[in-house]
Amino acid sequence: MMEQIGKAKTGLQAIWILAVILLFAGLPLVLPLSWLSLLTEMLILALAACGLNLILGYAGMVSFGPAGLYAVGAYTTALFLVYTELPFWLAFVAGPVFAGIIAIVIGWFCVRLTHVYFALLTLAFAQIVHTILFEWYAFTKGDDGIVGIPIPLLLNSIPNYYYFSLGVVCICVALIWMIVNSPFGKTLQALRENPERTEFIGINVRLYQLAAFVLSGFFLGVAGSLFCGFNKNVFPAYAHWMKSTEMLVVCLLGGIYNFLGPIVGSLVYILLDKVITSYTHYWPLVLGLVVIALLLFLKGGIAGAFAEKLITKRQKAI
C-alpha cells in the first residue's frame, strides 16, 4: 500500500516537473525578448544558488564567498575564448572544471574550520580571486573587464541562448537532485545535523565536506561560464562579495531547507528586481526591507513556508 502511494507520488512529481520544463520551453513563443533575457539570467542565478545550497542547506556550511568560484568559471571560459582558438564547447567545459580544481585548493583549507571561521576564510579566498582579477591588468584587463567575448553564431541570439541555458541548467539541477538524494547527500545532511555523531559512525567528515565544497564549486563554475556566454563580458565584480551575498539572499528568499528553494528564490528575486527598479532607484532599500521582513516573519523562505502549508493541509485531510 505504502509502496503504491510512493510510486503514485513519484509519478505525480514527474508529471509536474515535465509540465514546468515544457512551460519554460514554450515561453520564447509568447514572451518578448527583454523578458526572455531576464529569464535566462534567472535560470543562471537559480543554478548558482542551487550549487551554493548544496553546501549551505544540505551540508550546513555557510560560505560567504561563493562568487569567487563563480567568477573563476566565468573568467576561465572568457580567457580561453579570447586568448586561444579553443572551440566554445571546450572553453565552456573548462570553466567549471577549473572552478572545481580551485575549489579543491580553497576547500582543503576551509573544511578545517567551522562556523564563522569557515565563513570568513571563504570570504578571504573570494576576495583574493577578486583582487587578482582586478589587479592583473595585463591578463584579465582589470576593472575594464573582458568585453566582446566571441560566441558561436548558433548561440548568438537571445532565444537560442535561452534554450542552451535551459538545457544546461536542467541537466545540472537534475544532477544536484541525484546528489542530494544519494547516500552521499544523506550523509551530508547527517553531518549538518550533528558532525560529532556522524564522525562517531565512521564518516570522514572533512573529506565529505571537501567533496561537497568541490561539487558546489563545480556547479557555481557552470553558472559562471553560462553567464559569461550570456553577457559576452566579464568583470571583477563577479567575484565581489556583493555577488556572493546576492546568492545567499536568493537561497534565503526561497528557503535553504527545500530543494526548490533557490529556484523559487531566484525567480522572485529577479522579478522583484525588474518590478522595483522600474518604479524607483532605491532597489537596495526595498530589497533590504524585504529581507528583514522575510527573516522576521517567514523563517523557512517562500518554498519552505509553502511546503509547510501543504503538509499541514495533508495532515488535516487525513
Add this chain to the structure above:
Amino acid sequence: MTIQGLIIQLLSGISTGMVIFLIAVGLSLIFGTLKVLNLAHGALYMLGAYLCYWISSALSDVGGSFWLALLFAPLIVALFGGLVEFLLLRRIYHRELLDQYLLTFALILVIGDLIKLLWGVDFHMVPIPWPLNGPVIFKGLVFPRYNLFLIFCGPVIFVGLWALMRYTKLGKVIRAITHSREMANALGTNVPMVYTVVFMFGCWFAGLGGTLIAPLTSAMPGMDMIILIECFVIVVIGGLGSLSGAFLGSVIFGLVNAFGILIFPRLAIAFGFILMIVILIFRPWGLMGKPE
C-alpha cells in the same frame, strides 16, 4: 628611500591603522559579547562620516563646529544602533549564522540607501578643524598635524576601553556575559539590556571612526564596504572578540598597507587577505584570542 621617508610612511600607516582600530574594536566588542558578526558596522561608520559633514556644515558659522560634530555624530549613531538592536537584532540571537549575516547585510542596504536619500551620491568634504590643520615640522620631517592627532586617539581609546572592561561594574558584567550568558542570566544580570548597551557602545565607536575619518577622506558612498572588509581582516588577525587583538591587528594592518604600497603597489590590498588566510589556517582564534 630616505630615513625621513620611511618614518613618514610608518606614521601614516599607524594613523590609518588607528582609525580602523576604532571601527574594528566596536565590531570585535559586539562579536565577543553578542556573538553576532555585525556586517552593518561599516554602514554605521559611513553614517558617522555623513553626520559629521552634516553637523559641521550646518554649524559652519559657529566656531569649532567639527568638535560639536565629534560629540554628537557618534551619539546619534549609537542611538540609531540601539533602536536597531531593540527592534531587530534581539529577535535573531538564537538563530543561525546565516540569518544574522543576512539581517545585518539587509541593514547595509537600508542604511546605504537612506544616506543616499538624505545626502545624495556626491562626495562631501569636511575641512580639517582648527587647531589641527597644518603640518608639524620636526627635524626636517613634515607630517600633517591631524594624522598625529589620530595616532594619539587610538591608544587613548584603547587604554580607556581596557580600563572600562577591567575596573568598572559594566566591564565586569560584559566579561561575565561573554564567558557564559546563561550563568550571568541565572545570577540576575539583565542580559538583554547589557546586549543593547554593548551594541550601542560598538556603534558609538563606528560613528566615532566615521567622524574622525571625514576630514581625511570626505564622506562618500561605498566607504562602508571597504572598511568592513578591512575590519574583518583586523579582527581575524587579532582574534575575534579580543580588544588587544583589535589594537595589534590594526597596527599590523596599517603597517602592512603602508609598506606594501611601497614594494608592490598593486597587491597592497591582497596582503591583508593573505595575512588573514594564514592566521585562519594556523591560528583561527587570532594572535591575541584564546582557542575555543
